[in-house]
Amino acid sequence: MEDSYFQKVQGGLIVSCQALEDEPLHGGDTMAKMALAAEQGGAIGIRANSIHDIAAIKQATRLPIIGIIKRDYDDSRVYITPTLREVRELMEVGVDVIALDATRNRRPHSERLEELVAYMKTHGQKVMADISTLEEALYAESIGVDCISTTLSGYTPYSPQQKEPDYELLQEAVRRIRIPVIGEGRINTPEQAAFCLKLGAHAVVVGSAITRPKLITERFALAVREALKGETH
Numbered sequence: 001m002e003d004s005y006f007q008k009v010q011g012g013l014i015v016s017c018q019a020l021e022d023e024p025l026h027g028g029d030t031m032a033k034m035a036l037a038a039e040q041g042g043a044i045g046i047r048a049n050s051i052h053d054i055a056a057i058k059q060a061t062r063l064p065i066i067g068i069i070k071r072d073y074d075d076s077r078v079y080i081t082p083t084l085r086e087v088r089e090l091m092e093v094g095v096d097v098i099a100l101d102a103t104r105n106r107r108p109h110s111e112r113l114e115e116l117v118a119y120m121k122t123h124g125q126k127v128m129a130d131i132s133t134l135e136e137a138l139y140a141e142s143i144g145v146d147c148i149s150t151t152l153s154g155y156t157p158y159s160p161q162q163k164e165p166d167y168e169l170l171q172e173a174v175r176r177i178r179i180p181v182i183g184e185g186r187i188n189t190p191e192q193a194a195f196c197l198k199l200g201a202h203a204v205v206v207g208s209a210i211t212r213p214k215l216i217t218e219r220f221a222l223a224v225r226e227a228l229k230g231e232t233h
């Protein structure tokens with residue numbers, strides 16, 4: 001029997017509603033309003049960062065939530081749900097799925113991915129592995145995560161650095177992995193989101209193209225600036 005969370009999100013759009021401290025939309029109930037707007041627009045799930053935003057989003061919508069805590073540590077480059085501390089905080093607030101960095105990068109205080117996954121599975125918590133390569137996806141599956149997301153392709157030095165979503169990784173992961181594979185990362189148009197589903201993604205996560213107005217404005221401003229380059233009047 002397919003798990004109810006994965007049934008709910010199958011073939012749908014999950015909107016990532018995040019704004020870090022240095023982003024204009026950070027704080028207050030802004031991300032809760034973003035999540036409500038996403039729900040009204042047809043999203044079937046939310047991805048959210050921080051206890052504050054997750055608690056506010058839970059008040060605003062009934063959509064299932066993929067929760068993360070982004071936290072920087074001096075001794076590691078891992079910042080998406082890096083340690084047991086963030087896992088425990090997310091389990092305390094309550095989310096349908098906890099997503100964590102499942103790359104090869106070393107975690108803070110030498111904590112280990114395997115231990116975090118085992119802890120969550122022991123407590124009945126669904127786990128999403130944010131990966132950047134097929135090898136990381138296969139390994140995450142082998143240690144018992146519930147789904148894979150291509151979130152970190154392009155954000156590790158050894159994964160393809162490109163503007164487009166990593167369709168190749170998505171296609172390979174769909175072919176080789178038996179658990180749900182979510183397309184996520186630089187999906188910037190409805191057509192790209194639809195293409196990910198055609199490639200076999202269980203669902204897609206779109207964030208910046210919907211919930212980061214500064215980045216959206218930058219794309220339009222660049223296109224406008226470029227439009228008249230080379231034309232003489």
Ligand SMILES: CC(=O)N[C@H](C=O)[C@@H](O)[C@H](O)[C@H](O)COP(=O)(O)O
Pocket residue numbers: 016018068080151152155184185186187205206207208209
């Ligand atoms: C690299 C990293 O930290 N990605 C984060 C993961 O939670 C988010 O900042 C992204 O917005 C999310 O993955 C959706 O991706 P995009 O914003 O490209 O649609």
